[in-house]
Amino acid sequence: MLQSPVSRFSFLALARNALSGHQSWPEQWRSPEPKAAYDVVIVGGGGHGLATAYYLASQHGITNVAVLEKNWLGGGNTGRNTTIIRSNYLWDESAAIYEHALKLWEGLSRELNYNVMYSPRGVMMLAHTVHDIQVFKRHIHANRLNGIDNEWLTPEGARAFCPPLNISGNMRYPVLGAALQRRGGTARHDAVAWGYARGADAHGVDIIQNCEVTGIRRGADGAVTAVETTRGTIGARKIGVVAAGHTSVIMAMAGVRMPLESYPLQALVSEPVKPVFPCVVMSNTIHAYISQSDKGELVIGAGTDAYVSYSQTGGLHIATHTVDAISELFPMFRRMKMLRNWGGIVDVTPDRSPIMGLTPVKGLYVNCGWGTGGFKATPGSGHVFAATVARDEPHPYVAPFTLERFRTGRLIDEAAAAAVAH
């Protein structure tokens, strides 16, 4: 190894490595053997888990941390989503956490010294019915009261922002207008996982891949003491479960039942083409969302399958339905070939809002329930969850999202903002 893994990216580093044929770039993070015990063990090496570890180390000085990932980093929902970032949620509690995340996105590449390719190209949500118009306008007003940008566009305005859009009125559900959040956009999903992993590792966090948690040990007082894994038992004073679709499975190991159901959510990409699509367009009503990656592929989000599943795949009729909608909205894509489709397992809560915070088990914390829209929240979720784990009390943004809300009835109903048809 010629350089330490924490070497910074810079123009000088790029030039130096170019001269040596790019053969001397170091590994971006270590692959250590697990230690006997850690102060904090994070279960789940996706974006949210890695961000949590990064902020634990960088903001709270807790560096004796391990991130356990059963497969490879970012191979679950972090690598399977459609990378859409926005913060136009209805309720104050949601607006606070999602806007916190959006503000962190804006400075994330600099913070991590790693290009996450955040691209605020605008997210436009289409209205197709009178009800859509009323709901979106309500969202726009609520957002603006919370200081979040969101504006109403006429059909002509929508087409001006996204020229491929069909507003002709010959559709089954014609476009009647749109809500546009200009600061919304996309980021490179892998880079988010890798950037946080590199940053956490540089602070001393151990990132342990191919390490599946198989049990949670508790002491006589009920507090957690260790996790059992496929690579041996690892002691833990605190455990943060950030396992997305598999949260119910992990929490059951500690005897905690969760108000979650896991569904396959599908996405697909087309063959790559030249830049033709300038923004992100979403349609809740006829159910499609689409953007174009920097590589040129159309990235298309489909819906969830109807049933609980961990199969990471879904029925073709779900993807077909979305392609029907895309073809009607953007007739120029009708003859595009789709290259791949896949599913990710999303953990959906009854009110479509996440669950973050403490649990009935001492030392056990959970960050889950992001459902069909967790990617956008990655930096904010990790930031406030790290504070919650470090201080053993909910961060102010976390407090409304505790597991307790299902007992008290203080649900945060974001079914309309969640966009994916459930």
Place this chain on the structure above:
Amino acid sequence: MLLIPCPHCGIRPEIEFRYAGEAHVARPAEPAALNDRDWAEYLYMRSNPRGLHYERWRHVHGCARYFNAVRHTLSDRIVATYKAGDPRPHGDALLAALNPVDVRR
């Protein structure tokens, strides 16, 4: 797309059916006696297993009747269906009948 054996009509494609959530979640016999925690348990908590899942389906574009199914959530293979009100079949026997490929990992 799943092929679902309706206990009344036989095997039909999934699009004829509507999924109706976890089965055997019984409404409390005495709702007035429940505290908030028990209500939350009944309304919101779900087993969400990685393995055999007992679930309700409704053959909405067929006989329109509700029935129960047992499906393995890793392979999505339906191992049994039975009429609403019938006792739930025992999981171990159903697991033994599954192809090992369906339950790996």
